[in-house]
Amino acid sequence: xxxxxxxxxxxxxxxxxxxxxxxxxxxxxxxxxxxxxxxxxxxxxxxxxxxxxxxxxxxxxxxxxxxxxxxxxxxxxxxxxxxxxxxxxxxxxxxxxxxxxxxxxxxxxxxxxxxxxxxxxxxxxxxxxxxxxxxxxxxxxxxxxxxxxxxxxxxxxxxxxxxxxxxxxxxxxxxxxxxxxxxxxxxxxxxxxxxxxxxxxxxxxxxxxxxxxxxxxxxxxxxxxxxxxxxxxxxxxxxxxxxxx
Amino acid sequence: xxxxxxxxxxxxxxxxxxxxxxxxxxxxxxxxxxxxxxxxxxxxxxxxxxxxxxxxxxxxxxxxxxxxxxxxxxxxxxxxxxxxxxxxxxxxxxxxxxxxxxxxxxxxxxxxxxxxxxxxxxxxxxxxxxxxxxxxxxxxxxxxxxxxxxxxxxxxxxxxxxxxxxxxxxxxxxxxxxxxxxxxxxxxxxxxxxxxxxxxxxxxxxxxxxxxxxxxxxxxxxxxxxxxxxxxxxxxxxxxxxxxxxxxxxxxxxxxxxxxxxxxxxxxxxxxxxxxxxxxxxxx
Numbered sequence: 001x002x003x004x005x006x007x008x009x010x011x012x013x014x015x016x017x018x019x020x021x022x023x024x025x026x027x028x029x030x031x032x033x034x035x036x037x038x039x040x041x042x043x044x045x046x047x048x049x050x051x052x053x054x055x056x057x058x059x060x061x062x063x064x065x066x067x068x069x070x071x072x073x074x075x076x077x078x079x080x081x082x083x084x085x086x087x088x089x090x091x092x093x094x095x096x097x098x099x100x101x102x103x104x105x106x107x108x109x110x111x112x113x114x115x116x117x118x119x120x121x122x123x124x125x126x127x128x129x130x131x132x133x134x135x136x137x138x139x140x141x142x143x144x145x146x147x148x149x150x151x152x153x154x155x156x157x158x159x160x161x162x163x164x165x166x167x168x169x170x171x172x173x174x175x176x177x178x179x180x181x182x183x184x185x186x187x188x189x190x191x192x193x194x195x196x197x198x199x200x201x202x203x204x205x206x207x208x209x210x211x212x213x214x215x216x217x218x219x220x221x222x223x224x225x226x227x228x229x230x231x232x233x234x235x236x237x238x239x240x241x242x243x244x245x
Numbered sequence: 246x247x248x249x250x251x252x253x254x255x256x257x258x259x260x261x262x263x264x265x266x267x268x269x270x271x272x273x274x275x276x277x278x279x280x281x282x283x284x285x286x287x288x289x290x291x292x293x294x295x296x297x298x299x300x301x302x303x304x305x306x307x308x309x310x311x312x313x314x315x316x317x318x319x320x321x322x323x324x325x326x327x328x329x330x331x332x333x334x335x336x337x338x339x340x341x342x343x344x345x346x347x348x349x350x351x352x353x354x355x356x357x358x359x360x361x362x363x364x365x366x367x368x369x370x371x372x373x374x375x376x377x378x379x380x381x382x383x384x385x386x387x388x389x390x391x392x393x394x395x396x397x398x399x400x401x402x403x404x405x406x407x408x409x410x411x412x413x414x415x416x417x418x419x420x421x422x423x424x425x426x427x428x429x430x431x432x433x434x435x436x437x438x439x440x441x442x443x444x445x446x447x448x449x450x451x452x453x454x455x456x457x458x459x460x461x462x463x464x465x466x467x468x469x470x471x472x473x474x475x476x477x478x479x480x481x482x483x484x485x486x487x488x489x490x491x492x493x494x495x496x497x498x499x500x501x502x503x504x505x506x507x508x509x510x511x512x513x514x515x516x517x518x519x520x521x522x523x524x525x526x527x528x529x
Contacts, residue, residue, distance in 0.1 A: 001349055001350070006349065006350060009346070009349055013335075013338070013342075013346055016338075016342075017335050017337050017338060020337040021337060080331070080333050080336075081329060081331030081332070081333065082333070082334060082335065084299070084329060084331070085327075085329060085334065085389070087299070088297060088298070088299070088322065088325075088327040088329070089322060089327075089347060089350050089393070090319045090320075090322040090323040090350050090351060090393070091347075091350040092319065244299075245299075
């Protein structure tokens with residue numbers, strides 16, 4: 001089989017394993033939608049709140065499906081000796097990791113699409129300014145940044161039992177300061193500066209422009225550059241400190 | 246003389262100034278089962294992991310099926326099978342799914358169902374790996390290493406944690422591999438396993454190969470025969486090169502005293518005796 005055919009096979013294998021893992025399916029699939037339903041149902045009567053919430057949840061979904069999921073997965077695969085086993089076979093690394101990453105990317109794309117469709121169909125979010133090209137750009141650059149940072153994160157996690165603590169120490173503060181659930185226009189200066197230094201706020205800002213306001217890519221070059229910088233750093237760390245065992 | 250499947254010459258490996266392997270040389274011939282023995286920390290895992298391509302050597306020459314494993318060439322990995330000490334694959338994949346999945350990575354794999362049968366897991370083919378017992382997981386490891394139909398198989402402590410019946414069953418699998426013409430490099434802590442399976446063994450201690458040869462040959466070189474019996478509740482051992490003469494004298498004396506030699510036995514020293522004698526001596 002060619003490397004491409006093996007990548008496709010690995011991807012399908014990962015999909016099957018994903019659906020057999022109830023906690024992965026819950027955190028990657030159900031949780032963002034539950035947040036959307038609950039918060040939109042409680043607070044979402046005003047258009048303003050929905051305009052914040054839908055891109056916020058979409059951004060959070062990008063982070064859980066890539067950063068959280070890969071940090072957990074790679075830590076588990078390393079601890080179980082599965083990475084070492086794969087390394088001893090003729091499975092090309094590009095096929096193996098390609099399949100693994102494609103699984104995360106598909107989860108991210110499906111989640112972003114679901115959040116936008118549910119926001120529109122159930123809560124009446126307007127699609128008048130929807131910019132699909134900009135949506136694709138910010139989703140993909142978010143996936144690359146958070147995916148590579150998730151792999152880099154797995155190198156710092158000593159064992160699988162410690163993974164939730166390490167991942168949530170990053171994930172929870174970031175979703176609260178990055179404007180996931182509410183507007184952060186009145187955030188204290190220090191926290192606002194922290195949010196701007198981190199990637200999630202830029203993903204959400206970009207997604208908000210693509211979904212809600214319709215301001216084009218040209219007005220969000222700063223967010224895009226910040227995410228490209230995080231991607232470069234994430235890829236460098238993910239590759240430099242990669243361990244098979 | 247048949248061509249060597251593995252050839253190691255003056256292999257050295259240092260970790261931060263400490264030399265774990267200090268100049269090991271040996272050959273493993275095609276179609277042979279070679280047992281690598283030694284205490285923990287002796288350097289045998291390091292040696293094997295260099296041959297498997299997991300680690301880079303510091304010095305020396307290594308050839309595995311004619312290639313340098315450090316080149317991490319896909320072609321070489323298509324021709325070898327590795328059973329690691331750690332076991333398991335995706336816990337939510339069934340035995341059949343796992344073996345079929347790995348088979349796809351090889352150009353000419355064995356039939357997955359037949360491979361599962363070979364290791365004795367047919368009844369569990371539909372079970373998820375996470376539900377298998379420790380011994381069954383080890384058999385899955387073996388199936389995953391064999392499904393590519395490799396010429397050379399690395400077995401790192403393949404029966405650790407097995408009950409006696411499962412160990413015998415695993416030995417039968419290893420003998421079948423030999424019948425199929427495969428070459429096996431076996432690492433084990435069980436000396437009866439090495440003695441029973443290996444055509445030749447090498448004993449590693451302190452990063453050096455201190456003995457090498459067929460298990461029976463090693464035993465013969467070291468000691469001769471041991472004659473033991475029980476007298477007044479104590480076990481008396483005699484070592485001799487000529488048990489005929491010794492037995493004649495001992496039994497003659499016992500008859501003269503009107504005694505019986507309880508639990509009389511004549512035995513050859515086992516590989517274990519040789520191993521303990523060699524490895525518990527001080528550093529050379």
